[in-house]
Amino acid sequence: MQTTALRYFLAVARDGTIAAASARLNVAPSAISRQIANLEAELACLLFERRPRGMVLSQAGELLARHAHQVLASAEQVVTEIRELEGLWRGLVRVACTEAFAIDLVPEAMAAFHTRHPGIRFDLSVLPPGQVTHRVVQGDADLGLTFSLEPSTETAVAYRASLDMVALCAPDHPLAGRGLIGLSDVAAYPVALLPRDTTLRTILDAACAAEAIAIEPALTTNTLSSILPFLRRTRGLTLVSSVALQGQVARGEFRALPIRSHRSLARGIEVQTMRDRRLPRAVQAFLGALLAALPPVQG
Known part of the structure; x- marks a missing residue:
């Protein structure tokens, strides 16, 4: 399976229609339809249920979506590691957090980190707590900082404090x-x-x-x-x-x-990462800086 086809497939799964995925990816709808048709032909099954209000993943589509997230994360990891051979000269750190942390704490940590490593870029999404965790689980955010009533069972937890x-x-x-x-x-x-x-x-x-x-x-x-x-x-x-x-x-x-x-x-507040994923070097470095800005966990 080509990573392009998997990326188009996940975009439709997320947005619910080929038109919406086309607008997000800036790719012609026909190209997306063709890639999904190729995937369905290769796997000999339907990946979506076509409904009047959009497209919903079939059981087979749910299985492929879980696999696709891992494949794309691994592909991104390889590219990142190649680019990082020269050290922290470049890289992208994607952070999702709740608004309470986005007003002050996270931007301050990003600014301090950028001063030391000006080649590192950041992408910050401000979301409700549950959506922060979802972004991390789906591989759309490298780090999540969120409130939680119970410890997360869907992610790896790099920090938890009450x-x-x-x-x-x-x-x-x-x-x-x-x-x-x-x-x-x-x-x-x-x-x-x-x-x-x-x-x-x-x-x-x-x-x-x-x-x-x-x-x-x-x-x-x-x-x-x-x-x-x-x-x-x-x-x-x-x-x-x-x-x-x-x-x-x-x-x-x-x-x-x-x-x-x-x-x-x-x-509780948590810093979350995707399970079983080795973080890119830039993300690992910023994670350390973020943890240093949070209160020490009481033993």
């Missing part, structure tokens, strides 16, 4: 000088939060229920970047992981306040 949430507020907030606050203190002010289908809300809502405290958000949004202006212009609070927005807190743009609660406000 970190407490903190309350984030403007420097002139009435609570800004407090060393420790409670959930009742949070509830006394306007609160901006992520939606209920996030790990943060799952843990926060359970902790509030344990103390019979009701927090009705003044702002609910699926992007942390939309919450920050709200905090700057109001007496509002939000909750974030203690590792998020460290740079902005260090520069005095926000205050991070530890929270005392009857139930743990900790949640």
